[in-house]
Amino acid sequence: MIGTFVEAVPSLPPRRAEAAARPRAVVRLARAAPPYLYLAPGLVLLVVWTYWPLAQTFFLSFHSWNLVPSTPMTQVGTDNYERLLTTSALGSSTVRTFQVIAGLLPFTLLIPLGVGLLTRGRGTVHRGLVFAPMLVAPVAGATVWMFLLDPDAGLVNTVLGTDVNWLNGTGTALWAIVLITGWHLAGFAVLVVAAGLAGIDPEYTAAARVDGATSSQITRWITLPLLSPTLWFLVLMTVLLGAQWTFPLIDTLTQGGPAGSSTTVYYLLWEYGFRSNDAGLAAAAGVLFFAGFMLVAVPLARLADRAAVREEGP
Amino acid sequence: MSVGQVAFTAPSGDAALLRRMSTIRLEGLGRRFGAAVAVDDVWLDVADGEFLVLLGPSGCGKSTLLRMIAGLLEPSAGRILLDGADITALPPQHRNLAMVFQSYALYPHLSVSRNIGFPLRARRRSKPEITAKVGEVAALLGLTDLLDRKPRQLSGGQRQRVALGRALVRDPGAFLMDEPLSNLDAALRATTRAELVELHRRLNATVVYVTHDQVEAMTMASRIVLLNEGRVEQAGPPGEVYDAPATVFAARFLGSPAMNLVDAAVTRDGRAHGPGIDLPLGLPDEAAFPERPVTLGVRPERLSIVPEDGAGLRGVVTAVENLGGEEVAHCLVGSSQVAVRGPRPLGARPGDRIGLTAAPAHLHLFDPVSGRRLTWQPAATTAPKE
Ligand SMILES: Nc1ncnc2c1ncn2[C@@H]1O[C@H](COP(=O)(O)OP(=O)(O)OP(=O)(O)O)[C@@H](O)[C@H]1O
Ligand SMILES: [Mg+2]
Numbered sequence: 001m002i003g004t005f006v007e008a009v010p011s012l013p014p015r016r017a018e019a020a021a022r023p024r025a026v027v028r029l030a031r032a033a034p035p036y037l038y039l040a041p042g043l044v045l046l047v048v049w050t051y052w053p054l055a056q057t058f059f060l061s062f063h064s065w066n067l068v069p070s071t072p073m074t075q076v077g078t079d080n081y082e083r084l085l086t087t088s089a090l091g092s093s094t095v096r097t098f099q100v101i102a103g104l105l106p107f108t109l110l111i112p113l114g115v116g117l118l119t120r121g122r123g124t125v126h127r128g129l130v131f132a133p134m135l136v137a138p139v140a141g142a143t144v145w146m147f148l149l150d151p152d153a154g155l156v157n158t159v160l161g162t163d164v165n166w167l168n169g170t171g172t173a174l175w176a177i178v179l180i181t182g183w184h185l186a187g188f189a190v191l192v193v194a195a196g197l198a199g200i201d202p203e204y205t206a207a208a209r210v211d212g213a214t215s216s217q218i219t220r221w222i223t224l225p226l227l228s229p230t231l232w233f234l235v236l237m238t239v240l241l242g243a244q245w246t247f248p249l250i251d252t253l254t255q256g257g258p259a260g261s262s263t264t265v266y267y268l269l270w271e272y273g274f275r276s277n278d279a280g281l282a283a284a285a286g287v288l289f290f291a292g293f294m295l296v297a298v299p300l301a302r303l304a305d306r307a308a309v310r311e312e313g314p
Numbered sequence: 315m316s317v318g319q320v321a322f323t324a325p326s327g328d329a330a331l332l333r334r335m336s337t338i339r340l341e342g343l344g345r346r347f348g349a350a351v352a353v354d355d356v357w358l359d360v361a362d363g364e365f366l367v368l369l370g371p372s373g374c375g376k377s378t379l380l381r382m383i384a385g386l387l388e389p390s391a392g393r394i395l396l397d398g399a400d401i402t403a404l405p406p407q408h409r410n411l412a413m414v415f416q417s418y419a420l421y422p423h424l425s426v427s428r429n430i431g432f433p434l435r436a437r438r439r440s441k442p443e444i445t446a447k448v449g450e451v452a453a454l455l456g457l458t459d460l461l462d463r464k465p466r467q468l469s470g471g472q473r474q475r476v477a478l479g480r481a482l483v484r485d486p487g488a489f490l491m492d493e494p495l496s497n498l499d500a501a502l503r504a505t506t507r508a509e510l511v512e513l514h515r516r517l518n519a520t521v522v523y524v525t526h527d528q529v530e531a532m533t534m535a536s537r538i539v540l541l542n543e544g545r546v547e548q549a550g551p552p553g554e555v556y557d558a559p560a561t562v563f564a565a566r567f568l569g570s571p572a573m574n575l576v577d578a579a580v581t582r583d584g585r586a587h588g589p590g591i592d593l594p595l596g597l598p599d600e601a602a603f604p605e606r607p608v609t610l611g612v613r614p615e616r617l618s619i620v621p622e623d624g625a626g627l628r629g630v631v632t633a634v635e636n637l638g639g640e641e642v643a644h645c646l647v648g649s650s651q652v653a654v655r656g657p658r659p660l661g662a663r664p665g666d667r668i669g670l671t672a673a674p675a676h677l678h679l680f681d682p683v684s685g686r687r688l689t690w691q692p693a694a695t696t697a698p699k700e
Contacts, residue, residue: 201417201419203415203417203419204419204421204422206381206384206386206406206415206419207413207415207419207421207480208421208432208436209385209386209405209406209407210384210385210386210406210409210411210412210413211412211432211433211436211480212407212410212433212436212437212484213407213432213436214407214436217436221421221432221435222421225423226422226423
């Protein structure tokens, strides 16, 4: 008799397509809802405090209104925009705004980077000291600086041996504001840089040292590239928010003067709205500034995003 | 390695002749972190071309020792000499040692070719020279197609090769490797192990290799240095460390399953006695031996199963493990666990009474207190010495 080979292991039964029972609509809804419910409070706040005011501003910019609730708004078409574009106030305050941003960058980027690199790996005490100005309320700080910058008895003039009227000179007022704002922000920026540096794995530096790189090569080739997402964050923060941070100081120290020489766009908006009570004009300026700012901020944010993705570790 | 002849050292000429000699000597090297002693008084000579493996359990100070050699950690005691020159205070940049990190530490923002070429770039070599050298190393390691990728786009094994390439691209005095295979899966680890051995044979370079894996140590080392709590427990060729462990720690650390260690006593007749134990020790004839307690050691694969009557070790089988080709039977002898390893089937089943024996040459005696190996010294004064 001759036998036959049979498979020792029976072959697997063919896969059966699963009959996916579709749950009822109500059940599906209940399952899908939770994520949206979690998001809801945040979304509501965003709409109420950001998007709704934005839409209202846009609406207001085509009207004339003096902010008194009993007075009706009158529709004026593009009048507000025409008035803005024919006066030089918006243009010059925009230029000043960018001057402020450029003037703040050393305080929010270069100085913190230098301090961060020099104090890398040191204790937290003197970092705390650097951070301290951030904790001083802007208005309180402004008052102290007012004394320090006093043309007659101020410490700054005494030390420098000058008699400059810092806050009342058209050439110095804006830069005095920038300096004080920078003093406020530098501590925070140092902390951000320190956190960024602490987030870089020390093994990279160790490897580079064994590979024979000098410390300046390590800084240029390893540390700075790996720190670039942090540095981009600081640039973005400064560009997007820097000029806003000067507002309380301008309001306390110079009120935009002398002769408008420290009036940034933010202060201009405020003046139009709450000094001249011309809500329509302020809204139109706001809309224009918003549009112009988007043109600067969006490409910058794109660049920063790309840098962050590129430098991301494995 | 798949690719054949590539000269690693000087671009021209006979590599073997031009290769620098490099010996490393550690003199009483120590390092403490606060009150904790990580490395304690290590004396060590690494010969030129040697593949030295620092072996030990986690936390025994292997990485600390290696980092001190690399210059990344300052020793708190002792000296380091490279080719006879004291480099203890030299920063890592000037030591000309190459290191492969356990985490590989590949620069995440640089491509594979830039990672490999980094040491040359730091030395301000010309672009064409760097490109040529990187190409050479990449071909040797099978990385040619990956040169433009970033580290995060590589698999673990490929990253390991890049880290190796970065060490190979220049001609370092010695290679320091900190568990370079620990992130790889078992199969990749086995092939890479063989590749590293082959590479070492070809380059004939000095390597100090850290691992906690005894298989890596046994297969790759020309000499094993076994560390325990910062101290050198034993140093010697793999065969010697395995066959004649200097201490109970060394006996336990190498081998799988670990060496059987049971408490016993040497009696006047020169045999080891204990509960379930009565083994001849093969000592030369003497009128009477000094009695003393010992720890008796025997490797599982050196035990054989014999009829229970008159066997040297008698016990009960508690479990049998099937390893595929072999079996391990765990037995209870007296109150000690004893493992027997042999070809499958061993012919033992749980619950069986079992008799075991071993040739006297395969028995190890240790002092039960100090844990150090005991040998018989037939001298005029017949006292056993350590
Ligand atoms: N920076 C440090 N500060 C304090 N203690 C440290 C430091 N680095 C290492 N140690 C201690 O020194 C001892 C040795 O550490 P080491 O990293 O050399 O161990 P290892 O043998 O490399 O271990 P593993 O196999 O887990 O990598 C450990 O007890 C560890 O806790
Ligand atoms: Mg380690």
